[in-house]
Amino acid sequence: WRNPRCKGKLPPGSMGLPLLGETLQFFTPNTSSDIPPFIKERMDRYGTIFKTNLVGRPIVVSTDPDLNYFVFLQEGQLFQSWYPDTFTEIFGRQNVGSLHGFMYKYLKNMVLYLFGPESLKKMLPEVEEAANRKLHQWSCQDSVELKDATASMIFDLTAKKLISYDADKSSENLRENFVAFIQGLISFPLYLPGTACYKCLQGRKRAMRMLRSLLQERRTMRRNQQRDFFDYVLEELQKKGTVLTEAIALDLMFVLLFASFETTSLALTLAVKFLSDHPLVLRQLTEEHEAILNQRENADSGLTWKEYKSMTFTFQFINETVRLANIVPGIFRKALRDIQFKVSTKRLMEREVGLISMSHADAGYTIPAGWAIMVCPPAVHLNPAKYEDPLAFNPWRWEGVELNGASKHFMAFGGGMRFCVGTDFTKVQMAVFLHCLVTKYRWKTIKGGNIVRTPGLQFPDGFYIQLKKKDTRKQETTLHKQS
Numbered sequence: 001w002r003n004p005r006c007k008g009k010l011p012p013g014s015m016g017l018p019l020l021g022e023t024l025q026f027f028t029p030n031t032s033s034d035i036p037p038f039i040k041e042r043m044d045r046y047g048t049i050f051k052t053n054l055v056g057r058p059i060v061v062s063t064d065p066d067l068n069y070f071v072f073l074q075e076g077q078l079f080q081s082w083y084p085d086t087f088t089e090i091f092g093r094q095n096v097g098s099l100h101g102f103m104y105k106y107l108k109n110m111v112l113y114l115f116g117p118e119s120l121k122k123m124l125p126e127v128e129e130a131a132n133r134k135l136h137q138w139s140c141q142d143s144v145e146l147k148d149a150t151a152s153m154i155f156d157l158t159a160k161k162l163i164s165y166d167a168d169k170s171s172e173n174l175r176e177n178f179v180a181f182i183q184g185l186i187s188f189p190l191y192l193p194g195t196a197c198y199k200c201l202q203g204r205k206r207a208m209r210m211l212r213s214l215l216q217e218r219r220t221m222r223r224n225q226q227r228d229f230f231d232y233v234l235e236e237l238q239k240k241g242t243v244l245t246e247a248i249a250l251d252l253m254f255v256l257l258f259a260s261f262e263t264t265s266l267a268l269t270l271a272v273k274f275l276s277d278h279p280l281v282l283r284q285l286t287e288e289h290e291a292i293l294n295q296r297e298n299a300d301s302g303l304t305w306k307e308y309k310s311m312t313f314t315f316q317f318i319n320e321t322v323r324l325a326n327i328v329p330g331i332f333r334k335a336l337r338d339i340q341f342k343v344s345t346k347r348l349m350e351r352e353v354g355l356i357s358m359s360h361a362d363a364g365y366t367i368p369a370g371w372a373i374m375v376c377p378p379a380v381h382l383n384p385a386k387y388e389d390p391l392a393f394n395p396w397r398w399e400g401v402e403l404n405g406a407s408k409h410f411m412a413f414g415g416g417m418r419f420c421v422g423t424d425f426t427k428v429q430m431a432v433f434l435h436c437l438v439t440k441y442r443w444k445t446i447k448g449g450n451i452v453r454t455p456g457l458q459f460p461d462g463f464y465i466q467l468k469k470k471d472t473r474k475q476e477t478t479l480h481k482q483s
């Protein structure tokens with residue numbers, strides 16, 4: 001157990017207890033905005049690459065920017081996407097396998113078609129309308145819990161685009177089932193009526209039942225609207241010799257809806273939290289968006305694609321938000337062959353200046369075939385050798401930096417071939433929402449906003465704000481006085 005067989009030299013690290021490995025330590029929730037304690041302690045002890053055992057699998061954890069980059073580049077060659085069996089059980093048996101199998105290609109094309117730049121351009125007024133409608137509703141309430149509120153806005157819009165689901169017309173609420181599912185995700189795995197785990201699986205069952213009946217309805221219904229995921233699935237199912245099944249398609253739909261609204265709503269919640277805590281950032285963001293309105297002939301005409309593309313500071317702000325949010329704490333792969341990897345002298349020097357201990361100076365390691373590897377974005381995003389004062393929220397650090405795509409030091413949306421296909425959609429939703437928020441509203445924080453982090457899910461402890469329509473004239477005077 002402790003010394004697994006290996007043809008070369010395994011990275012340092014402990015395999016933990018028989019069967020359990022280090023699973024319990026790994027899954028302990030924390031509220032630190034720093035590198036998760038589990039990872040940080042081991043980085044200090046073993047260096048940038050270490051071995052462990054989680055949920056019964058030997059795993060190499062990489063916090064090394066060069067190895068992470070190599071893993072992304074070698075997708076499909078030396079490494080393949082892999083997610084732990086617990087994910088497979090929870091998200092649907094078909095899912096994880098199919099994500100790196102044949103269906104993956106279709107899924108990616110579908111998302112690119114629905115949320116690619118051409119579609120997003122057309123969608124801009126719809127996104128703006130949804131944000132304005134929700135903000136208006138919230139400003140009529142005493143307070144709103146922002147994570148839930150933004151999740152509802154994003155879910156409705158995404159479900160409308162993906163499966164033409166209309167929340168206002170439906171008798172059962174699809175998102176409520178997802179909420180029950182999510183609340184139980186981090187629960188103790190005791191499947192008895194009344195427990196969170198039971199509610200979680202019931203939520204998933206009900207959501208799947210709804211998706212199935214929506215697909216059935218579609219079989220009998222003609223539509224003139226833009227093609228959506230269901231049209232595509234039905235077409236595919238009719239093809240001779242297709243490997244796609246209804247079950248696989250529905251599982252994929254479930255995961256896609258989950259992946260799209262949980263992530264973006266968390267990013268937006270944190271964005272508002274950062275704005276509340278950093279008045280100078282709020283001021284510069286507001287100025288950027290007010291300038292857009294001032295340059296228009298008619299301030300009430302909707303956002304144009306050109307205006308969206310001109311939001312330089314907003315994109316810096318979004319990058320800084322997702323860097324610190326670390327929404328995806330681990331990206332998993334499986335090694336297809338024995339892989340040799342040597343930690344670069346540059347990284348060893350980073351250690352020498354005291355960032356990481358020097359206890360493993362001779363750092364040439366083997367990752368055995370079949371082992372899992374977990375790329376750890378938080379360690380990359382909070383690396384003091386790359387990001388000065390890494391825990392500080394500083395959108396200005398992105399000035400003049402390429403903001404699209406991934407790099408060795410920025411992997412909030414993954415990297416390489418599996419780079420997140422929803423990135424552009426996320427950025428449009430965030431930028432448009434922020435535009436409507438800062439130009440028309442002011443708010444005050446009531447309570448909460450801390451992020452509870454587990455390796456599978458990050459969620460705020462309840463972030464309540466009170467939102468009020470802005471008196472634009474008053475605001476200008478205040479800003480003037482402040483400056």
Ligand code: HEM
Pocket residue numbers: 081107108111115256259260261263264267322327328331332411412413414415417418419420421422423425426
């Ligand atoms: C803040 C928001 C988001 C974050 C932080 C995020 C993060 C990520 C990351 C890290 C990956 C790579 C996973 C891997 O390599 O195994 C990924 C992949 C993916 N994301 Fe996102 N995502 C976000 C929003 C979205 C949205 C809105 C959608 C859909 C509309 C989406 C759909 C996908 C899909 C389909 C993949 C798989 C791509 C592939 O395997 O090639 N994501 N995302």
